[in-house]
Amino acid sequence: MKKQWYDYLWILSLTYLILGFFNIMFAWLGLICFFVPLLISLIKGTKGYCNRYCGRGQLFGLLGGTFGLSRKKDIPKWMKSKWFRYGFLIFFFAMFFLMLWNTYLVFAGARDLKEVVTLLWTFKVPWHWAYHGTLIHPGAAQFAFGFYSVMLTSTVLGLITMVLFKPRSWCVYCPMGTMTQIICKIKDKK
Amino acid sequence: MSSIRKKRKAFVEQADCVACGCCVKVCPLGAIRIISGIMAQVDMEKCVGCGKCAKECPASVIAVKEVTA
Known part of the structure; x- marks a missing residue:
């Protein structure tokens, strides 16, 4: 099968993760990975993003498949159950809104900017070396730290599984994948 | 010899399919596709039951079974 341009999008995903180590403001670019899959599912009613363009999926495929960093065992039954998939989506959403709330607090001046990346919603990793001030507002940086935390956490979980x-x-349990599949199901019923 | 020929085909447990499309990428015959972003569907005419999709499927919801042709 001939490789297409979109088969190399894993390079962008990897670059994104690396850039976050140098300047946290690059984290904003990650919004593309949120809006593009949603727009494709809303407009076209397909999971075209997962099927073709998801660089993160490609990265896992490359590391686990080509480089062999995977046991290649079946995923446990509960992990592919609707309970877990929808539950994880809700949890992910809740954490996302908590992150937005923290961003709002910084924007409103009620809280100072925290130069940390929170891994797995628990571990606060100092990340001050990737922050060099912002021209806009510390709130914009807070969002960047929060969003990069989301992206890094999901990458770590993805690497573990x-x-x-x-x-x-x-x-199987990617919240974006679950969400776009729900959108496709609703669109298909109409 | 029996005249019944056994063939192997891929079957998708569609209720558990997450429609990620990993199977589509590895199918050498283009015999599997994602319908409406909901689930994978096998074209029984094209499928030769090689099992690449079953191996690749991250949810392990594809099984290759023998069918009587």
Whole structure:
């Protein structure tokens, strides 16, 4: 099968993660990974993003498949159940809104900017070396720290399940994947 | 010899499919596709039951089974 341009989008995903180590403001670019899949599912009613363009999925496929960093075992049954997938989506959403709330607090001046990246919603990792001030408002930086936390956390989870199960195990419980599939189901019923 | 020939085909447990499209990427015959972003569907005419999709499927919801042709 001939490789297409979109088969190399994993390079962008990797670059994104690396850029966050140098300047946290690059984290804003991650919004593309939120809006593009939603727009494709809303407009076209397909999971075209997952199927073709998802660089993160490609990265897991490459590391777990080509580089063999995966046990290639079946994912546990509960992890592919609707309970877990929808539950994880709700949890992810809740954490996302909490992050937005923290951003709002900084914008409103009620709280100071915290130069940390929160891994797995728990571990606060100092990240001051990637912050060099912002021209706009510290709130914009707070969002960047929060959003990068979301992206790094999901990458770490994805890497763990990649090693334990199949390369793209993340795709089974990816909140964006679950959400776009729900949108497609609703659109299809209409 | 029996005249019944056994063929192997891929079957998708569609209720558990997440429509990620990993199977589509590996199918050498283009015999599997994602319908309406909901689930994968196998074209029984094209499928030769090689099992690449089953191996790739991150949710392991594809199984290759023997069918009587």
